[in-house]
Amino acid sequence: MDMKPFLIDAHADILYRMETEHADFYDPASPLHLSYSKLEAAGIDLQVFALYVNPPYTPYEHLAKLLAYIDLFRTNVCVEQGILPVASYKEIEQNASAGRRSGLLSIEGGDFLVDDLRPMRVMYSLGVRAMGLTWNHGNAIADGVGEENDRGLTTFGRMVVQEMNRLGMIVDVSHLAAKGVSDVLEYSSAPILASHSNARSVHPHRRNLDDEQIRGIIQNGGVIGMTFVPYFVAEGKAYITDLLRHVDHILSLGGEDHLGIGSDFDGITETMVDLKSGLDYPKLLETLEKEYGRSVTAKICGGNFLRIFREILQ
Numbered sequence: 001m002d003m004k005p006f007l008i009d010a011h012a013d014i015l016y017r018m019e020t021e022h023a024d025f026y027d028p029a030s031p032l033h034l035s036y037s038k039l040e041a042a043g044i045d046l047q048v049f050a051l052y053v054n055p056p057y058t059p060y061e062h063l064a065k066l067l068a069y070i071d072l073f074r075t076n077v078c079v080e081q082g083i084l085p086v087a088s089y090k091e092i093e094q095n096a097s098a099g100r101r102s103g104l105l106s107i108e109g110g111d112f113l114v115d116d117l118r119p120m121r122v123m124y125s126l127g128v129r130a131m132g133l134t135w136n137h138g139n140a141i142a143d144g145v146g147e148e149n150d151r152g153l154t155t156f157g158r159m160v161v162q163e164m165n166r167l168g169m170i171v172d173v174s175h176l177a178a179k180g181v182s183d184v185l186e187y188s189s190a191p192i193l194a195s196h197s198n199a200r201s202v203h204p205h206r207r208n209l210d211d212e213q214i215r216g217i218i219q220n221g222g223v224i225g226m227t228f229v230p231y232f233v234a235e236g237k238a239y240i241t242d243l244l245r246h247v248d249h250i251l252s253l254g255g256e257d258h259l260g261i262g263s264d265f266d267g268i269t270e271t272m273v274d275l276k277s278g279l280d281y282p283k284l285l286e287t288l289e290k291e292y293g294r295s296v297t298a299k300i301c302g303g304n305f306l307r308i309f310r311e312i313l314q
């Protein structure tokens with residue numbers, strides 16, 4: 001009997017490195033943090049493939065790149081014996097019972113959207129099921145954490161959130177500035193996601209969530225993906241023990257049903273000392289089980305994400 005918990009990684013920039021470095025996902029010698037063989041070693045059952053484009057770009061250039069990345073995903077990731085694409089909870093279940101690994105697409109930053117929701121609907125029809133509203137800079141939807149200003153959701157941004165709710169696309173608030181996060185919590189009718197963020201009161205970084213935001217996401221029924229970006233985890237060298245302080249804190253705020261994992265592997269050049277690639281995932285799972293027990297670990301590793309996927313990805 002397989003006692004390994006169902007493992008979901010809600011954020012990695014594998015496609016970005018495949019595009020920019022021509023890294024081969026299926027090459028066992030690939031430098032990717034999450035090549036297919038490392039994903040297997042990690043025991044990841046569902047990987048969210050973020051569509052991240054390096055700025056600067058115009059909205060149209062962003063759109064063109066997103067389409068190119070989706071083609072890359074379909075052509076070079078979703079292959080016969082490898083990753084199978086999923087766009088619904090039913091497909092996730094089917095793949096799991098067939099012992100296959102799933103790949104789900106998400107967009108990191110809605111910069112391709114200017115004043116028209118139709119390109120987003122097309123993204124949905126292409127299988128995209130989550131979207132971070134911004135990256136660090138602002139766009140037509142809201143401002144990111146890197147901006148001086150924080151306008152919150154624009155009028156168009158509210159329409160975007162409403163349409164995502166209607167379609168069944170998960171709203172991701174990682175990278176979004178504070179007023180944007182509180183606006184999303186107010187306007188979203190569905191649970192939201194902070195796919196790759198840690199706790200700011202444990203380590204002060206603008207990309208981490210403060211306690212009010214964490215409580216808001218808990219109240220909303222959403223999920224926070226703890227992330228392995230070393231400078232979001234601790235000052236200087238970061239270890240799994242430092243990451244556990246974020247877990248402890250989020251659990252202490254009542255987050256047992258609202259915590260997951262979003263590594264940001266392949267989106268970072270520096271890594272944690274003892275969490276360098278997919279190969280180190282089993283070590284993390286072992287530590288989580290030792291610290292928090294089997295049932296809480298299963299929720300953190302994938303159970304909580306599965307709950308919102310079941311609710312939103314019809």
Ligand SMILES: [Zn+2]
Nearest residue numbers: 108175196267
């Ligand atoms: Zn990111």
